[in-house]
Amino acid sequence: MKDTATAANREGLQNLLLLDRSGDFSERDILYPFALEELLCRYVGEGGPPMIHIWRHPRAFVMGLRDSRLPQAAAAGRSLEADGYSVAVRNSGGAAVPLDLGVVNVSLIGRKRSGAIDFHDDFERMYELIALALEQADGGVSKGEIAGAYCPGDFDLSIGGRKFCGIAQRRQQHGYVVQAFIVAEGSGAQKAGIARLFYEQAAEGAAADTVYPHVSDSSMASLSELLGPGFGLGVHGQPAAEAESDSAAGGLAGAAQAFIDAIKRVVRERQTPEGLAEASARLWLPDPTEVRAMVQRMRERYGFSQEAL
DSSP: OHHHHHHHTSSOOTTOEEEEETTOOOOOOTHHHHHHHHHHHHHHHTTOOOEEEEEOOSEEEEEOTTGGGSTTHHHHHHHHHHTTOEEEEOSSSSOOEEEETTEEEEEEEEEOOSSSOOTHHHHHHHHHHHHHHTGGGTOOOEESOOTTOSSOOTTOEEETTEEEEEEEEEEOSSEEEEEEEEEOSSOHHHHHHHHHHHHHHHTTTOOTTOOOOOOOGGGBOOHHHHHOGGGGTOBTTBOHHHHHHHHHTTOSOHHHHHHHHHHHHHHHTTOOHHHHHHHHHTOOOOOHHHHHHHHHHHHHHHSOOTTTO
């Protein structure tokens, strides 16, 4: 893990600001965090400080752009909405992802660097942060596509051959957002089953050569399943079993809280007072009305037509 730590420090996190919205469920619309990041990315690209955004959603299903073009995607989305999911099409890369309180979303928002920089470098930076966060739990995080996983890609993160994290990106003219979903708690197979059923319905009538993920329930697992509740460490001094019980009741505990705490620890250990002071002086957060206006623009641009719905 020494090489990972060195790589994570190569650009420095001394002025990376933390925006933790993991306990804020005031906005039901799943597009809200994506719209917020769209605005923050624009601001960071214009010279604002880099940020890491942490958030969760109680019950949502997010499609990729390619997913939304499947013949019955709108009907599949309608079925999910009937089951209480907030459904939307995101403007970043990647494929469909089910979200609940056991999934922690982490986004790195930064300014594009000058020169011929491969976008994979930004993916690597996210991988390194997650690997460092799990280092104390001896997670042994591997990188590479996992067959049968939902939202598949070269930057699938896995432990013991089962995926717990996927990484996607959104790039603007001067800024970028690297987004990771981390399945921290609950059943990975159950979440994979939701994605599998979506594709079975959405791809009905598709041409034989249509490319979409063929999801296997056994491909996914949560950190709680892979490493134990709260990584076996407990949360805020609670026994691990007690923390897991809190999580099941809807609280922020167990592996979700353990992972959030670990990510924040990795960042805070690398922040400096000077870097934080300089970044804080340039901090700007959009008003909720601005974010909701962006939600509407994103839905009009990337969502399904009213006829399809």
